[in-house]
Structure formats: C-alpha cells, structure tokens
Amino acid sequence: MTCDRVRWGRIEIPFTCKWSPRETLAISVHPDLRVEVNAPLDTPPEVIRERVNKRGAWIRKAWREFELYLPKQPPRRYVSGETHRYLGRQYRLRCVEGNEESVKCLRGILYVVSRTEPAPERAKMLLEGWYREHARRVFRERLVECCKRATVEGIENKPPLFIRKMVSRWGSCSGKGRIYLNLELIKASRECIDYVIMHELCHLKVPSHGPRFWRLMEKLMPDYEERKRKLNQFADV
Numbered sequence: 001m002t003c004d005r006v007r008w009g010r011i012e013i014p015f016t017c018k019w020s021p022r023e024t025l026a027i028s029v030h031p032d033l034r035v036e037v038n039a040p041l042d043t044p045p046e047v048i049r050e051r052v053n054k055r056g057a058w059i060r061k062a063w064r065e066f067e068l069y070l071p072k073q074p075p076r077r078y079v080s081g082e083t084h085r086y087l088g089r090q091y092r093l094r095c096v097e098g099n100e101e102s103v104k105c106l107r108g109i110l111y112v113v114s115r116t117e118p119a120p121e122r123a124k125m126l127l128e129g130w131y132r133e134h135a136r137r138v139f140r141e142r143l144v145e146c147c148k149r150a151t152v153e154g155i156e157n158k159p160p161l162f163i164r165k166m167v168s169r170w171g172s173c174s175g176k177g178r179i180y181l182n183l184e185l186i187k188a189s190r191e192c193i194d195y196v197i198m199h200e201l202c203h204l205k206v207p208s209h210g211p212r213f214w215r216l217m218e219k220l221m222p223d224y225e226e227r228k229r230k231l232n233q234f235a236d237v
C-alpha cells in the first residue's frame with residue numbers, strides 16, 4: 001500500500017492505494033474521510049492520480065456528507081474543571097466525594113459523586129451512565145414529536161429506537177426499520193437531535209440521499225439546512 005495525494009482545485013486529496021490482481025480501478029471514501037484506491041497490478045501512479053483527480057467533485061461531495069456525521073469532540077479527561085456538554089449546553093465537571101455514587105446536574109455544574117473522589121475512569125463510567133439514561137428519555141420524547149410530522153408522509157409511527165456508541169455517525173437506520181442514534185447526540189441541542197431523527201425517519205421511506213430524499217426532508221423540516229449547519233458547528237467545537 002502506498003500513500004499519495006492530488007490537488008483538485010483548491011483542495012488536496014490524500015489517498016492510499018492498494019494494487020491487486022483485479023480488472024478495474026475502484027475509488028472509495030470511508031466514513032472517517034479516508035480515500036482508498038484499489039488498482040489493478042500494473043497501474044502506474046500517474047494514471048491513479050489522474051483517476052482520483054477526475055473523481056474530485058464526487059470525493060468532495062462524499063466528504064461533505066460524511067462530515068455531517070462526524071462527532072468531533074476533543075478527548076475528555078474526566079477531571080474536575082473541564083467542560084462537558086448536555087443538550088447543547090456546556091457544564092463544568094466536578095468530581096466529589098459523597099455517600100453514594102450519583103451524577104447530578106445543578107446550576108451549570110455536573111457533579112459526579114463517589115465514596116472516594118472518583119478517578120477519571122470511574123467518573124467516565126458514571127457520567128456515561130447518566131448520559132445514557134437521559135438519552136433514552138430525551139430521544140424517545142423527540143421521536144414522538146418528529147413522528148407527529150412524519151406520519152403525514154406515510155412514515156411508520158414510532159419505529160424501534162436504539163442507542164449506540166458510534167464512531168463516525170450521528171445516526172443510522174436499518175433495513176428492518178430500526179433507528180439507531182449515537183449516544184453522543186445527547187450532547188447536541190434538541191433542534192439538532194430532531195434533525196438527525198427526522199433524517200433517519202426520512203430514510204425509512206427513501207433509503208438513499210437523492211433529490212427525493214432531500215425534498216421529503218425539506219417538506220417535513222423546512223429549516224433542516226440550518227439545523228444541519230448547527231450540528232456541524234457543534235461537532236467542530
């Protein structure tokens with residue numbers, strides 16, 4: 001495997017290339033934004049670069065789509081003083097000693113309580129449990145609200161909802177009509193959560209991201225572009 005890059009307009013496209021005994025050259029963009037080329041054994045590097053360059057517009061489009069779903073959070077250390085988000089707001093973390101293990105959110109502070117001052121690993125576990133508990137309630141509540149609008153379009157009312165830890169997406173839906181939401185999404189505002197839920201609900205009717213999909217999205221959530229933009233900003237912080 002080799003690494004190479006091409007310039008396409010003002011952007012640079014880095015890619016990896018693997019040669020193998022195959023007939024045709026294939027370019028793929030992964031959810032983590034990696035561009036991968038699989039080429040027949042005898043393909044010279046300049047031909048590969050030319051092919052990547054030709055697909056520049058398509059690669060950029062794929063990047064943009066995947067970027068919408070990349071939850072880019074700086075790594076957290078789970079120590080007192082750092083900020084953690086919940087429903088679009090910042091909260092200061094405080095790890096303290098107390099009678100029993102709990103997490104409380106009071107006046108802009110997230111208290112993580114443990115019998116002895118919780119070590120980062122313990123604090124992380126407790127806080128994640130708290131996020132999950134709140135995600136279960138909030139996501140369900142938002143699903144009910146979004147379904148009120150979506151059922152008009154013949155979209156199934158309240159499809160099964162699951163919460164997962166995902167690395168590269170905010171949400172997804174399965175062929176069986178299940179909706180999966182990233183646990184991290186509980187850190188975004190309700191309007192962004194609604195955007196992701198509505199997006200997945202629309203996929204129950206239109207699986208791909210073609211014009212029909214975005215028309216449906218526009219109909220059910222006329223300000224979806226704005227919400228999408230906010231979700232991106234949120235992810236960039």
Ligand SMILES: [Zn+2]
Nearest residue numbers: 199200203209
């Ligand atoms: Zn989608």
